[in-house]
Amino acid sequence: MPNKATVVITGATNGLGQLVAIELGRRGFDLVLTARSKERAEATRKQIEANTPSVNIDFFYGDLSLLKDVKRVGSEIASAYPKIDVLLNNAGIHAFEPRITPEGLPEMIAVNYLAPWLLTHSLIPSLQNAGKARVVNVASEASHRHGVLKLPEDLTDTTPFTARGSSPIYGKTKLFNIMFTAELARRWAGTGISVNALNPGFNVTGLGRELWFASVLERLLKALRLGDPRRGAGIITRLIVEPEYQEMTGGYFNVGTGKSIDPVSPGGDATTQHKLWKATEDLLKQKGFIS
Numbered sequence: 326m327p328n329k330a331t332v333v334i335t336g337a338t339n340g341l342g343q344l345v346a347i348e349l350g351r352r353g354f355d356l357v358l359t360a361r362s363k364e365r366a367e368a369t370r371k372q373i374e375a376n377t378p379s380v381n382i383d384f385f386y387g388d389l390s391l392l393k394d395v396k397r398v399g400s401e402i403a404s405a406y407p408k409i410d411v412l413l414n415n416a417g418i419h420a421f422e423p424r425i426t427p428e429g430l431p432e433m434i435a436v437n438y439l440a441p442w443l444l445t446h447s448l449i450p451s452l453q454n455a456g457k458a459r460v461v462n463v464a465s466e467a468s469h470r471h472g473v474l475k476l477p478e479d480l481t482d483t484t485p486f487t488a489r490g491s492s493p494i495y496g497k498t499k500l501f502n503i504m505f506t507a508e509l510a511r512r513w514a515g516t517g518i519s520v521n522a523l524n525p526g527f528n529v530t531g532l533g534r535e536l537w538f539a540s541v542l543e544r545l546l547k548a549l550r551l552g553d554p555r556r557g558a559g560i561i562t563r564l565i566v567e568p569e570y571q572e573m574t575g576g577y578f579n580v581g582t583g584k585s586i587d588p589v590s591p592g593g594d595a596t597t598q599h600k601l602w603k604a605t606e607d608l609l610k611q612k613g614f615i616s
Contacts, residue, residue, distance in 0.1 A: 330455075331566065333357040335389060335444065336416030338365040341463065341525055344558035345372050345565075346542050347414065350380040352566065357406060359398055359416070368601040373578050389416050389440040390426050392614050399447025409451040414441035414462045414502075419495045421488040425514075428612065430484050431453050439480070439499035440606055442505055443614055457517045459573060461483060461564045463578060464503045469589045470496035474597070477604030501601060503577050503588045508598040510575030519574040521564055525557030526580035554582055 332349055336342040346356055350373045360366035361522035366384045373380055376596045378394060385401055387394035399536045402409075423433040430439065445460055452458040453498045472493030475482075486494060506522040513520060570578075579586045591597040609615045 327554060329353060329355060329356060330411065331355045331406055332411040332413060333406075333409055333448065334413045334415060335359045335441070338362065338369045341557045341561060342413070342415040343369055343372070345415070345561050346564050347376050347606070348375040348558065349565065350382070350432045354411075355381040355383075356611065357402060357409070359389065360384050360386055361388050364590050365378075370455065390432050390436045390442055392428055392430070392435065392439060392612065395440045395443045396447060396614050398443045400585065403451050404450055406451055408454040409448055410447060410458050411450060412457045412458075413561065413565065414460070415561070416440065417498075419491065421491050423485045425483045425484065429483075430481060431494070433494050433498050434480055434482075434501075437495070438501040438505070439605065439609070441502065443609060444608075445509070452518050453516060455517075458519075459565060459571060460506075460509070460518060460520040460560060462502045462506050462520070462522040463525055463561065464506070465496075466524045466526075466586075467492070467496045468500035468503060468592060471500045471589070472497060474591060475502075476597075476600050477608065480604055480608050482503050483496040497607060500592050501569045503592045504598040504601050505605075506518055506577065507588075507593070507595070508602045511595075512602075514574070520529065521570060521573060521575070522577045524566055524577070524579050524586065525560060 332354045334342050334346055337346045338360045346358060346369065349444050350356055356373065358369070363386065370382050371572055373382060387398040390397055391444065418433060420433050421557045426435050441462060452460065470492050473495070506520050512519040557580055560578065560583060563583050564578060576585050577588050578584065587593060606615070
């Protein structure tokens with residue numbers, strides 16, 4: 326990756342996104358970061374600049390659970406950056422109670438799947454202008470616990486669930502990330518843009534912050550040296566900077582080894598991937614977010 330490449334990172338004010346932003350800043354990337362909170366953005370800016378004082382950092386503010394914000398932020402980034410070398414769709418939540426966004430969508434589906442879909446769609450011209458660009462989507466082996474897939478119903482299903490019942494929904498959003506990656510790679514074949522997904526493994530990050538015992542659990546896991554987020558950040562960074570991953574597209578790669586892994590069924594099925602794409606496109610058109 327040449328110096329002064331531009332990377333867009335969602336969810337960069339904590340966890341894996343923040344670690345990757347620090348590392349890419351160190352490697353000479355210009356950082357374009359999304360954030361909800363100005364306070365957390367400034368704290369992140371200070372951390373990155375402490376490692377690399379000369380780094381260029383630009384924040385764009387929005388709530389990724391609101392697709393109108395995603396569309397606005399995407400359009401602002403595309404106007405400010407006509408050439409983008411890397412898009413890292415990293416932001417995600419595991420909600421342990423059901424919440425419906427003001428736009429009437431299930432929150433986890435909106436943040437973990439629809440937001441990256443729409444942001445990627447908004448940045449197509451800038452990615453194409455880079456000549457060789459990369460889209461990297463953070464998925465997860467939590468996709469194995471995806472329950473039963475029902476398309477298009479899953480995209481708008483606001484049925485209440487318990488904390489335990491949240492796992493299949495979270496798993497489904499991660500399976501959708503893998504399926505979206507494969508379908509997008511097919512559609513963008515020959516454009517010079519590679520699209521890959523990854524499993525970051527188990528990481529102690531803010532993802533489980535809604536659990537009342539999250540801080541106790543985090544301290545315990547750190548003491549046991551489990552869930553080190555630097556491993557997850559490592560595989561993300563590799564997909565962004567290593568030349569071999571520019572040549573691959575539509576893949577799903579594992580933390581640690583960096584090797585390709587097969588998605589759980591029906592994640593690897595091209596017909597189901599296409600069905601998910603069509604259902605997503607129809608929903609976003611119907612809600613007026615794409616034309």
